[in-house]
Every structure is written in structure tokens, then in C-alpha cells.
Amino acid sequence: MIITKQKPFEELLQMLEGCKNVVLTGCGECATVCKTGSAEALEELKAKLEAHGINVLGSVVMTNSCNKLLVKKEIKQLKEVLPEADAIISAACGDGVQTVATNTDKVVYPSNNTLFLGEIERQGIFSEACKLCGDCVLADTAAICPVTKCAKSLTNGPCGGAKDGKCEVNPENDCAWILIYNRLKEQGRLDRLMKSIPTKDYGAVAYPRVLNTKEEGK
Numbered sequence: 001m002i003i004t005k006q007k008p009f010e011e012l013l014q015m016l017e018g019c020k021n022v023v024l025t026g027c028g029e030c031a032t033v034c035k036t037g038s039a040e041a042l043e044e045l046k047a048k049l050e051a052h053g054i055n056v057l058g059s060v061v062m063t064n065s066c067n068k069l070l071v072k073k074e075i076k077q078l079k080e081v082l083p084e085a086d087a088i089i090s091a092a093c094g095d096g097v098q099t100v101a102t103n104t105d106k107v108v109y110p111s112n113n114t115l116f117l118g119e120i121e122r123q124g125i126f127s128e129a130c131k132l133c134g135d136c137v138l139a140d141t142a143a144i145c146p147v148t149k150c151a152k153s154l155t156n157g158p159c160g161g162a163k164d165g166k167c168e169v170n171p172e173n174d175c176a177w178i179l180i181y182n183r184l185k186e187q188g189r190l191d192r193l194m195k196s197i198p199t200k201d202y203g204a205v206a207y208p209r210v211l212n213t214k215e216e217g218k
Contacts, residue, residue: 001119002030002093003126004037004112009048012089015109019086021055023078025100027065027092033120036112037061037091045091045111057081065096072103082106133200134209140192142183147200149176155197 016022024042031037039061046056058081062074075082082088087107090097094114101108116128131148137155138145147153151169157177161168167175184190 001033001117001126002095003115003118003128004031004034004093005115006036006041006091007111007113012109012111013052016049016054016087016089019054021057021085022049022087022089023057023081023085024059025065025075025078025088025090025092026059026061027096028061028063029065031065031092031096031112032061034126035124037065037096041091045089057085062092062096062100065090065092066099068099068102071099075100075103135200137197140195140197141180142187142189142192144176144180144183146176146180149173149179153200155199 024045026032026037026039026042028037031041035041042059042061046059049056058078060074060077063070065071078085082104085106087109088100088104089109089111090100091111092100093112094110097108097110117130117132118126118128121127128148130145131153133147137147146155146157150157151167151173152159154177157180158175159168159177162175162178163171165175165178167173181190181193184192
């Protein structure tokens with residue numbers, strides 16, 4: 001799940017300087033779970049904006065703000081009010097903001113900060129789990145990501161600075177490599193630690209990346 005957090009409202013107001021009329025778009029997936037792009041979140045945002053003299057002409061919660069074809073279809077729900085809008089405020093992740101922008105000629109502003117790809121631990125609590133590096137090593141690390149869980153992103157560890165099982169960089173966090181060792185030991189797979197995992201070569205990645213499943217395997 002992509003984890004988002006609402007921007008400080010004052011920052012959003014600065015973006016909207018000169019705007020009198022706006023429309024709001026949310027997202028029915030990740031941002032709704034994070035309570036940053038749900039129908040309720042849009043209603044709260046509308047109330048704040050109108051209290052500061054910005055008129056909200058309409059709103060729609062997209063089924064999935066990162067689905068280009070769905071957004072193209074669902075943004076038509078705003079077609080009656082969009083011509084009068086000075087801007088669109090997208091309450092989604094960064095990708096959702098960009099997807100909305102590709103389907104309109106209006107200026108699109110984000111109301112959220114996109115934080116990380118993470119797990120839902122319980123309602124309202126999320127933890128970072130994956131950095132989307134594109135070169136997964138979880139098979140060798142007992143399904144614990146050292147790139148994310150280790151403060152130094154060590155692909156071979158531990159660094160030697162851990163104390164009482166905690167990270168030397170952030171003592172509140174468990175040392176990822178001690179967690180990896182313990183799980184591999186429980187699974188009887190400590191031999192995996194003898195394998196050297198290549199250091200991540202981030203320079204080998206050309207951004208932006210594209211995946212075309214229709215061409216895979218040809």
C-alpha cells in the first residue's frame with residue numbers, strides 16, 4: 001500500500017494563491033485507507049478551504065487514482081464544473097496526482113505527501129516495507145528487506161554497531177540483520193548468510209521505468 005499523509009494546510013493554501021474555485025479528487029484505494037483521500041477527507045478539506053474563501057465546485061473519489069483509463073472515465077463526473085475551476089486538488093499519492101493531470105488541462109495540486117510503500121499493522125498504523133528497488137533480495141534474507149529495514153540499507157550485514165538487538169542509527173528499530181539471522185535460524189537456512197548479495201547498483205536503473213506485460217516473454 002502507498003502511504004500518504006496530508007500536507008500542512010498552510011502549505012496547500014500557498015499553492016492555491018490566486019485560486020478562487022477548485023474541485024477535489026480523492027482515491028478509493030490507498031489514500032482512503034490512509035484517510036487522506038476518502039469522501040470524508042474531501043468533505044473536511046472542502047470545509048477548510050471554504051472557510052478560507054476558496055469555493056469548492058465539486059468532488060469525486062476516483063475508484064483508483066493511478067488507473068489512467070478509470071480516471072479518464074470518472075473525471076467526467078466533474079465536467080459541468082471543471083470549466084469554472086482554477087485548479088484541481090488531488091488527494092491521492094504522487095502517481096495519482098500525475099494521472100489526474102494527464103487527463104485534464106487544469107492545474108493539479110497535491111494535498112498529500114507520499115511517504116512510502118508499507119504494511120498495514122493495524123488501523124491507522126503503517127510501517128515502511130519496500131523501497132521498490134526493482135531487484136528483490138527477499139529470497140536470501142528470510143523475506144525481511146534489508147534495503148528498507150536496515151537504516152544503512154546494507155545488503156550484507158550486520159554492520160556491527162547494533163546493541164541489544166537495536167539499530168545504532170535509530171535505537172527504536174530492531175536491527176534488520178539480526179531479525180534476518182533469527183528467522184533464517186528458525187527456518188534452518190543459515191547457509192543463506194554465506195551467500196554474498198551484490199551491492200545495489202542504482203545507477204543501472206533508467207528512470208522512469210515501464211512494465212509492459214503484453215510484451216513480456218516475447
